[in-house]
Structure formats: C-alpha cells, structure tokens
Amino acid sequence: MFTITDDLGTQHTFGQTPKRIISLVPSLTETLYELGLEDEIIGITKFCVHPYHLKSVKINVGGTKKVHIEKIKALNPDIIIANKEENTLEVVESLRDIYPVFVTDIVTVEDTLKTITDFGKIFKRTTDAKKWTDKIEFAYNDFKHFMQDKKWQKAAYLIWREPYMAAGGKTFINEMLKLNKFKNIYELFEGRYPEVEIRKMRIQGDPELVFLSSEPYPFKEEHAFEIGRATHHAKTIFVDGEMFSWYGTRLFKAFQYFKALQNRIKE
Template identity: 35%
Template sequence: MQNETKNASDDLEPLVDAAGTTHEAVAAGEARIVSLVPSLTELLCDLGLAPQLVGRTGFCIHPREVVRSIPKVGGTKDVRLDRLRELAPTHVVLNIDENTRDTAQALVDVVPHVIVTHPCAPEDNAALYSLFGGIFGREQEAARLSSGLADALTEAASLRVRVEEERVLYLIWREPWMTVSHQTYIASMLERVGWICLPDVHEPRYPSFEWDAEWLTDVQRVFLSSEPYRFRERHLGEVSSLSGRPASLINGEMVSWYGSRAIAGLRYLTALRAELAGLPATVPALPRV
C-alpha cells in the first residue's frame, strides 16, 4: 500500500536555527566547520566534533590544547572572509549577539550552511545541544549534555528556595563603568540562583552609569567580572568605596559563556551563592577567576 513506508527521520523534530533556517543532518565526518563564537567552539569540541573544526576566531580559546592547532579567521566582529573562504567550510556557526549582521549576510554567499544561534537563558542550551547534535550526527553526546544541564538547573533551583533574593550590580567595564541589563544571558544565569541584576532596564543591553545614580541605592552586592574587562583584586577596594557595598570578583566565563560551559557555569554560581550566603555548598566550588 502506498505511504505505509516511513523513514525513521520522519519522526524527528526539524533542525531549525535562531534565524528560522531549517538544516539537514549530515555525517559528522563530512562536515567542515568554522566557528565564529568562543562558546560554540567549546561546545563543538565537547560534542566530539573537534576533528571537523577547520577554523575559529582568535577569541576561541577553549579547550586550549585542542583549538591551538585550528586556524584563526580573525575576530568575532572582524572576520577575514578571504581566509574563511580558503578553508572551504561546509558550515559556519555564529551568534546574533556576538557576530555582525554584515558578516552573516556575507557568509550566505560564501558557505553552503550558516547556522545562527541566540540562547537568551540557560535553559535555551538544551535546544542548542539538540540542534548541533542533530545536524552533525552527535545525538547521544547532545543528550548527555542536556541531562547534565537539567541536573545543574535543578541544583540551582534547589538552592534558590533556601536563600533570599539579592539585588546585584555586575560590572563588565571600567572607564566608563558598565553593567548588564535584564535582557542579557548573564542576568538570566545570575537570576537562576537568586541574584537579580540592577538597573531594572531592558535597553541598552550593556548600560553605562555613574556612581551617583539613584537606582544604586537598591544594590546589595557588586560583582567584578573577569571579562571583557579583567577586574583584579586591586579593583575591589575602589569599587567597595564607590558603591558602599560588598564587592567580589567573579569568573566571567562561567557566567557569560553558553553551550556546554553553561553546565559548569550554573554549578559554579550555585556554589558561590551558597558560599556567600553562609550555606553548605551542594556542589564543588570552581575557580572564580
């Protein structure tokens, strides 16, 4: 009878990226991948796809020993399209926030498959794992990461009910002083352990501010991130004096990197939240900076 034969792939969810583009699954060994996003480079390696990575940006530094031998194609916002073209990739992965629209548009004429990502919250990483796992034939590895993410989210939620919400200022730059808005992935990560970012704005995403701003009176704690500006111990006294609040260094990679790093990042924040609240840590603490 007609139409009774059904392929196994018919039951699979379509592989749709953040730009709404549907992608076909390919055998991992047949893909030549360039990653223009540090977090995604790390994720691709954790999915077992390092042998298929033929290009990266200079900011793609993890895992260090693996990426060292992968050619660079410039930065996240100044991609060398000529160099990228020489590498003959079948796929390029990028991110709406970290790469420019001009780069994305130029890549359409250079590369057969452009995969666009845009995780806005830690939960979004599960879909990211599935997308890459489905496209590049790494479904089992993606499922393993999704399980780890679910566990880390559960651990964070378990801690959050044991602590009171705390309003925080998360510093990312100095001269001018800059922080993050509620629309950012960073703010979403912090919120999972009960740290609420101020100011309470959605735009701009990374606002600058002066220390006499009225909303600063509601801040209870200040974090100095290790990236993009590398705050160090010597800045703590300055910030404590300016803010009149407790100030701590925080590992920016653990808070802002998505992909597979989100799992370690959530556990890092859970341990740090417990430590600063004077509670026993439910997961091992990780390096702050």
C-alpha cells in the same frame, strides 16, 4: 538530505552531514568539542580558548566581531556557527551568501539545551547531545532545589570600565543572575549592556552586591576599592565571567560554580 531551522528562522538544507566546521562563538566551540567534533572543527576565533590546545591546531579566522573572509574562503567550510549577540549582523551577512551560517540566539537555559540538541541533529551526534542535555538538566534542577530557601539580593554585574558598563536585561548573564536570586538593578535599563555611573548606583538601585567579571575587562583590586567607596555598603565580588556568560556545555560546570559562589557570599 535534511532541513533544520536556526534561531533567526533561516532554513538550512544539507545533502549530507557537515564535516568542515568553522565556529565564531567561543562557548560553542567548546560545545562542539564536547560533542566529539574536534576533527570536524577547522576554524575558530582568537577568543576560542577552551579547550586550550585548539589554538595551536586549528586555523584562527579572526575575532568574533571581525573575521578574515579570505581565510574562511580558503578553508571552504560546510557550515559556520554564529550567534546573534556574539557576532555582528555585518559578519553574518558577509558570509551567508557564500556558506550556510547557522545563527544561534541564546538567552536562557532552555535556549542552551535547544542549541545542543540542534547540534546533535546537524552533526549526527544525537547520543552525545542527549548525554549533555541530561547532565545540564540534572544540574539545573539540583541548583534550583539548592536555591529554594535563599533570599533575593540586589546586585549589579559590571563587564567594563571607562566607561563602566553593566549587564542589562535580555542577556544570558541576566538569566544567570536571576537563577542565583540576584535582582539585577540594571535589568530594565535601555540596551543589553548599558553604560552606568558608579556614583549613581545608590539612587539607581542601591545594590547589596557588585560583581566584577573576569572578562572582557580585567578588573583589579583598585577598581573594587573605587566601586566600594562610591556605593558605600555594597560588597564587591570578583567572579568568573565564563561561568556567567558562556552558554553551551559550560553550563554544567557553572551550576557547581554558582553553589560555591553562594557559599562564598554567605561568609
């Protein structure tokens, strides 16, 4: 028997290692897979697209905001993995009375490392977890060294259109922007993902760079033109949203992506 506390302060006690896992968080589904837990994963969301083959061999229990309770009950999980931002409080509360719901709250690199370590303890994969945290820490320190002489640039990171929405403060995306020395002009705006008016961008922060994320909204060239026209001199750049918003083991790949992005911006 062992007890572990999740990021919301809820204590979970397990008589044995959980063997039947449902993950409601796409990036953490990938992380569980990378820890060697493919066989233990029994249910995922429709947004759990990495690794791709899981979609055809695991039960789809719905989305991240709305789940099929009856499907989850039929699977009878030992544990459900959730996230404070990714999943709604309503979803978590509807499930926690029936099953252990381990809720993560991930904003920083350090939070990511803690989550991987926690998974190692819960699922008896401490060696695999240590390998991943070591790899990520090495890549993290290497990237910080790479960024040492880079100058800060003002930026906006857009995630949605109609209405336009940007990544604000207290988000994982904002932390990734800071690591890249991009000063987020919307960091101090109210809300994690504030609605913004692109025609006001110049007076709200006058960004040098405007990032158009590949998810959740599929930005296209005409949107880049629209934004460029409104901001006059800002450079619009399409970026891989997974690299900025997926925590977990994906972070290891993200640091390599960020190096390439920095070089692309210089061109």
